[in-house]
Amino acid sequence: MQPESPAPEAILEASLYVDDLDAAEAFYGGLLGLEAIQRVANRHVFFRCGSSVLLLFNAAETVKAPGNPRLPVPPHGAKGPGHVCFSQSREQLLQMRKRLQSAGVEIEAEFDWPSGARSVYFRDPAGNSVEIAEPHLWAP
Numbered sequence: 001m002q003p004e005s006p007a008p009e010a011i012l013e014a015s016l017y018v019d020d021l022d023a024a025e026a027f028y029g030g031l032l033g034l035e036a037i038q039r040v041a042n043r044h045v046f047f048r049c050g051s052s053v054l055l056l057f058n059a060a061e062t063v064k065a066p067g068n069p070r071l072p073v074p075p076h077g078a079k080g081p082g083h084v085c086f087s088q089s090r091e092q093l094l095q096m097r098k099r100l101q102s103a104g105v106e107i108e109a110e111f112d113w114p115s116g117a118r119s120v121y122f123r124d125p126a127g128n129s130v131e132i133a134e135p136h137l138w139a140p
Contacts, residue, residue: 011052016082017059018126021045024056027124031103032086032096049086081123085131090118093132113137 018024025045029036034047034054043061047054059077088096097107097120108129109121117137124130 013053013055015055016128017078018056021058023125081127081129083129085133087135088132090134
């Protein structure tokens with residue numbers, strides 16, 4: 001079946017759920033170096049990553065009805081660890097691996113895919129699986 005309109009071209013934003021926004025902000029902003037662009041109390045902190053935005057939500061807050069009627073975002077949330085994969089060149093990825101290890105972050109897995117792209121896996125403070133992979137991991 002052919003869609004009547006074109007498929008989306010990119011992911012604009014993606015969400016992970018955390019239980020400690022301060023720890024998440026320190027991890028993603030301080031350790032990984034992402035630019036924080038918005039924080040609302042204990043509800044969320046958002047980070048810019050290239051042309052995308054990583055949304056980190058406190059799930060205990062996002063399951064509540066919207067507190068601001070001008071922003072009628074439906075309640076949402078997730079339980080259990082999620083996954084996000086960032087993209088870096090091999091040289092940058094290896095530098096980040098050193099940075100993570102120096103900060104005491106355990107590298108859970110590291111390997112080369114059949115495409116030749118390397119991936120490194122570790123956990124954020126909330127237990128989400130974080131991966132950094134070379135950009136050609138999913139090249140057509």
